Amino acid sequence: MSCKVLEELEEVIRRRIEEGNPESYTYRLYSSGIPHIARKVGEEAVEAAVAAIAEGRERLAEEAADLLYHLLVLLNAAGLSLRDVCNVLEKRRK
Numbered sequence: 661m662s663c664k665v666l667e668e669l670e671e672v673i674r675r676r677i678e679e680g681n682p683e684s685y686t687y688r689l690y691s692s693g694i695p696h697i698a699r700k701v702g703e704e705a706v707e708a709a710v711a712a713i714a715e716g717r718e719r720l721a722e723e724a725a726d727l728l729y730h731l732l733v734l735l736n737a738a739g740l741s742l743r744d745v746c747n748v749l750e751k752r753r754k
């Protein structure tokens with residue numbers, strides 16, 4: 661499985677965190693710590709679920725993009741990468 665834009669986004673996130681620029685939303689989110697980032701991931705997941713039920717496919721795609729972005733920041737903060745997640749998915753593949 662590969663998704664080039666996700667890999668590129670992961671790299672941008674990694675760079676923003678390394679640069680430590682407080683104007684970057686990514687850096688500010690990262691700096692807020694895992695509990696806060698995890699709460700944002702939960703909120704974005706709920707927003708995606710609501711969109712799926714009541715707001716249509718376009719909104720769902722947008723909310724899913726928000727969720728994936730926040731999940732990538734959470735993975736980075738936890739010392740994990742998209743590669744680690746892909747490894748799990750590959751092992752599960754039947």
Ligand SMILES: N=c1c2ncn([C@@H]3O[C@H](COP(=O)(O)OP(=O)(O)OP(=O)(O)O)[C@@H](O)[C@H]3O)c2ncn1[C@@H]1O[C@H](COP(=O)(O)O)[C@@H](O)[C@H]1O
Pocket residue numbers: 669672673676683684685686687700725726729
């Ligand atoms: N993909 C995203 C992305 N998706 C969502 N968001 C931000 O996530 C936030 C979510 O909005 P909310 O209303 O839930 O939260 P908020 O009130 O703005 O923020 P909180 O104080 O609640 O955290 C918005 O500010 C969005 O701009 C993103 N911010 C950045 N990116 C990517 O990350 C890259 C680096 O961004 P910067 O760190 O801003 O340079 C960008 O080039 C983009 O590609």
